[in-house]
Amino acid sequence: MQKSENKPMNPYIAGALSGLLAVASVVLVGKFFGASTTFARIGGALEGIVLPERVANLAYFQKYVFKMDWQLLFLVGITLGSFISSKMTGTFKVQAIPDMWRDHFGSRLSPRIWMAFVGGIIAAFGARMAGGCPSGHGLSGLMQMSISGFISLLCFFLGGIIVARIVYGRRASR
Amino acid sequence: MNTQLIGGLITGILFGILLQRSEVIRYDRQVGAVRLIDMTIVKFMLSAIIVGMIGVYTLEGTGVLELSIKGTVIGTNIVGGLIFGAGWALLGYCPGTAAGALGEGRIDALAGMGGMVIGGMLFGEFYPLTQSGFLSAGNFGKVTLPMITGMNPWIWIFVLTLLYMGIFYLIERESL
Numbered sequence: 001m002q003k004s005e006n007k008p009m010n011p012y013i014a015g016a017l018s019g020l021l022a023v024a025s026v027v028l029v030g031k032f033f034g035a036s037t038t039f040a041r042i043g044g045a046l047e048g049i050v051l052p053e054r055v056a057n058l059a060y061f062q063k064y065v066f067k068m069d070w071q072l073l074f075l076v077g078i079t080l081g082s083f084i085s086s087k088m089t090g091t092f093k094v095q096a097i098p099d100m101w102r103d104h105f106g107s108r109l110s111p112r113i114w115m116a117f118v119g120g121i122i123a124a125f126g127a128r129m130a131g132g133c134p135s136g137h138g139l140s141g142l143m144q145m146s147i148s149g150f151i152s153l154l155c156f157f158l159g160g161i162i163v164a165r166i167v168y169g170r171r172a173s174r
Numbered sequence: 175m176n177t178q179l180i181g182g183l184i185t186g187i188l189f190g191i192l193l194q195r196s197e198v199i200r201y202d203r204q205v206g207a208v209r210l211i212d213m214t215i216v217k218f219m220l221s222a223i224i225v226g227m228i229g230v231y232t233l234e235g236t237g238v239l240e241l242s243i244k245g246t247v248i249g250t251n252i253v254g255g256l257i258f259g260a261g262w263a264l265l266g267y268c269p270g271t272a273a274g275a276l277g278e279g280r281i282d283a284l285a286g287m288g289g290m291v292i293g294g295m296l297f298g299e300f301y302p303l304t305q306s307g308f309l310s311a312g313n314f315g316k317v318t319l320p321m322i323t324g325m326n327p328w329i330w331i332f333v334l335t336l337l338y339m340g341i342f343y344l345i346e347r348e349s350l
Contacts, residue, residue, distance in 0.1 A: 116264075125294075130253075
């Protein structure tokens with residue numbers, strides 16, 4: 001039995017409220033949504049601990065030095081907000097293998113963890129090359145009708161659709 | 175903590191609640207979108223974009239806010255975009271939703287976030303190669319659709335809103 005509070009929120013309403021929140025963020029603190037830069041900043045900082053001279057010579061990490069900035073706190077906030085919301089509605093669940101994955105590839109832990117790890121490497125590399133992720137290019141870019149946003153978001157979906165078809169096969173069975 | 179940091183934290187918490195309650199941070203929803211069987215995240219994103227577009231351009235017109243456009247470089251936008259999409263389909267979360275998925279207990283998102291740090295590190299090494307050759311092709315600077323077409327932004331806002339509504343219509347018709 002599904003509890004009534006477990007019923008998901010309408011995505012149109014949640015999206016519209018997120019649009020209002022995004023505009024408020026620009027007005028109040030001058031920040032458009034974005035998420036992927038933080039991972040590059042952390043990567044540069046970690047590499048800097050092991051190979052400081054190497055990082056000092058990389059133009060990219062001169063541009064993106066690690067700092068406690070708006071975006072890092074935004075990401076921490078997303079985790080916190082999701083934690084609070086899932087705890088309050090009884091939807092918090094410690095799970096390493098998503099249902100759809102389990103249905104197709106079984107419940108062995110290591111394939112899923114490795115796939116997530118490798119997917120993360122590829123996704124962040126691509127996002128930093130494109131100059132943004134679905135937040136920065138997708139939401140913020142399309143709200144401003146930026147050309148880079150339209151091209152990038154289309155390519156995110158195109159790349160995703162191709163790879164999902166390779167991983168899950170042609171048949172669109174749930 | 176200064177205003178920007180507190181603002182980031184509060185905005186993140188509210189966004190995290192909306193992402194969690196509408197389930198758009200779930201692997202099944204994200205991969206469902208690229209498998210073309212569940213368009214929840216498309217409904218969420220395009221709704222946010224319609225409201226945001228109208229809000230941003232209304233306030234920009236009155237001088238309350240300034241646009242912050244990312245530069246268009248056709249080469250890196252396309253190649254990086256396709257690479258991102260490939261990784262996104264494997265991981266099943268994007269950078270922002272991975273943070274949210276972790277918050278509701280999805281541990282695979284943590285492995286993905288670890289990968290993203292490594293991916294950022296690798297891109298730092300690769301970055302000089304994106305500054306020349308075909309990857310740097312098509313550098314148009316910070317341009318928007320109204321700018322390159324020389325048209326009033328509100329014409330585009332109207333056209334795009336209709337287009338996005340048309341996408342909603344198709345999604346609902348197919349019950350995706």
